[in-house]
Amino acid sequence: MSTINFAAREINFKIVYYGPGMSGKTTNLKWVFQQIPQNRKGEMVSLATEDERTLFFDFLPVDLGEVKGFKTRFHLYTVPGQVFYNASRKLILRGVDGIVFVADSAPNRLRANAESMRNLRENLAEYGIKLEDIPIVLQANKRDTPDALPVEMIQAVIDPERRFPIFEAVATTGMGVFETLKAVSREVLSRVASS
Amino acid sequence: MVEPAVALFGEAYERAARVLEELLRESGARYTLLLDRKGFVLVHKEALWAPKPPALDSLATLIAGNAAATQALARMLGEPRFNELLHQGSAHGLYVEEVGELALLVVIFDSSAPVGRVKLYGKRAAQVLESITQEAVVNPGTLGIDSEYRDGANALLDELFGN
Numbered sequence: 001m002s003t004i005n006f007a008a009r010e011i012n013f014k015i016v017y018y019g020p021g022m023s024g025k026t027t028n029l030k031w032v033f034q035q036i037p038q039n040r041k042g043e044m045v046s047l048a049t050e051d052e053r054t055l056f057f058d059f060l061p062v063d064l065g066e067v068k069g070f071k072t073r074f075h076l077y078t079v080p081g082q083v084f085y086n087a088s089r090k091l092i093l094r095g096v097d098g099i100v101f102v103a104d105s106a107p108n109r110l111r112a113n114a115e116s117m118r119n120l121r122e123n124l125a126e127y128g129i130k131l132e133d134i135p136i137v138l139q140a141n142k143r144d145t146p147d148a149l150p151v152e153m154i155q156a157v158i159d160p161e162r163r164f165p166i167f168e169a170v171a172t173t174g175m176g177v178f179e180t181l182k183a184v185s186r187e188v189l190s191r192v193a194s195s
Numbered sequence: 196m197v198e199p200a201v202a203l204f205g206e207a208y209e210r211a212a213r214v215l216e217e218l219l220r221e222s223g224a225r226y227t228l229l230l231d232r233k234g235f236v237l238v239h240k241e242a243l244w245a246p247k248p249p250a251l252d253s254l255a256t257l258i259a260g261n262a263a264a265t266q267a268l269a270r271m272l273g274e275p276r277f278n279e280l281l282h283q284g285s286a287h288g289l290y291v292e293e294v295g296e297l298a299l300l301v302v303i304f305d306s307s308a309p310v311g312r313v314k315l316y317g318k319r320a321a322q323v324l325e326s327i328t329q330e331a332v333v334n335p336g337t338l339g340i341d342s343e344y345r346d347g348a349n350a351l352l353d354e355l356f357g358n
C-alpha cells in the first residue's frame with residue numbers, strides 16, 4: 001500500500017522491476033535516471049556486484065510533482081534476477097504497489113522468463129497477494145537481438161491468459177522504457193483512486 | 196494492498212516529531228528519523244548544529260533494506276528478531292531500533308554522542324513511537340485519494356514521460 005505523509009503532504013508509491021537475470025531491469029532504471037530532469041529525481045542507488053549484476057536492489061526516486069497539494073513520488077526498485085538471490089528478491093517485494101515484469105526476448109531465455117514469472121507468483125503469495133491483485137505490466141525487452149522471439153510467444157509463456165498489457169522495448173536505447181513505466185504508474189494510480 | 200499504511204498527521208505527527216526532537220537533545224545525536232518498513236521517511240529531525248544530512252530518501256531505503264535482511268537472517272537462525280542494529284565507524288555511528296511491526300527508528304550520531312546514551316534514549320523513544328504509529332495505521336479507503344487526484348497525477352505523467 002502506498003505511503004501517505006500528510007504532514008509533509010506526500011504520497012509515495014513503490015514500483016518494482018522484476019524478471020530473470022540480465023533481462024534489462026537495471027538498464028530500464030538507468031535510462032529513466034538519465035532522461036528525466038534533475039529536479040524530478042533523487043540519487044540512484046545500486047547495490048551490485050563487481051560485474052554489475054544486481055546484488056540486492058537498485059533504487060530511484062522519481063518526483064511526479066504536486067497533485068491537489070500532495071507531492072507525488074514513485075520509488076522505483078529493481079530486484080536481482082539471478083535465481084539464487086531469491087531471499088533478497090522477496091524482501092524487495094514488501095509493500096509493492098505495482099510491478100513491471102521485464103522479459104528477455106532472446107530464444108535461450110524463454111524458459112528463464114517463465115521461471116521468473118512463477119517465482120514472482122510464489123513470492124507474492126508469501127505476502128498473501130495474488131498476481132491479479134496488483135497492477136502488472138509486461139515488457140518484452142531486447143527487441144534488437146537478431147533472433148528475438150515474436151512477442152506473442154513470450155506472452156504465451158509468461159501470461160498465457162493475456163491478462164496484462166505488454167510493451168516492446170530496447171532498454172539500452174530507451175525504446176519502450178517510458179511507455180512501460182507510464183502504463184504501470186497509471187494502473188497504480190487508478191487502483192488507489194478506486195479503493 | 197500488501198500491508199497497512201502508516202499515515203502520520205495532525206496530533207500524532209506532532210507527537211512523533213516531539214519524541215524525535217527530545218531524542219536528539221538527550222542523546223546528542225545529529226539526526227533522528229522515523230521510517231516505515233518500506234523505507235519511506237515518516238518524520239525526521241536534525242540537530243541545529245549538525246551539517247546538512249545526506250539524501251534522506253536513499254538513506255531510508257538502504258536502512259529499511261538492511262533491517263529487512265537482518266530480520267530475515269534472525270528468522271533463519273531461529274530467532275524471532277534481532278532487536279537493534281548498530282554500525283560504528285571512527286567518526287560516525289548509525290543506530291536502528293524496531294518500532295513495532297511497521298516502523299523503524301534511526302539515530303545518526305558522531306563521536307560527540309556516547310553510544311550508550313544513544314541506545315538508552317533510543318530504546319525509550321522507540322517504545323513511545325510504537326504506540327503512536329499503531330494509532331496512525333489507516334485503512335486505505337479513508338485516505339481521500341479520489342478520481343480528481345488520479346486525473347491530476349495522470350496529466351503529470353504525460354508531462355514527464357510524454358504522450
Ligand SMILES: Nc1nc2c(ncn2[C@@H]2O[C@H](COP(=O)(O)OP(=O)(O)OP(=O)(O)O)[C@@H](O)[C@H]2O)c(=O)[nH]1
Nearest residue numbers: 021022023024025026027054080081142170171172
Ligand atoms: N541488446 C540489448 N542489450 C540490452 C538491452 N537491455 C539491457 N541490455 C544489456 O543486458 C545486460 C544486462 O542488463 P541489466 O540491466 O544489468 O540486467 P538486469 O535485469 O538488471 O540483471 P540482474 O541485475 O542480474 O537481474 C547489460 O549488458 C545491458 O547493457 C536491450 O534492450 N538490448
Ligand SMILES: [Mg+2]
Nearest residue numbers: 025026053054
Ligand atoms: Mg540488475
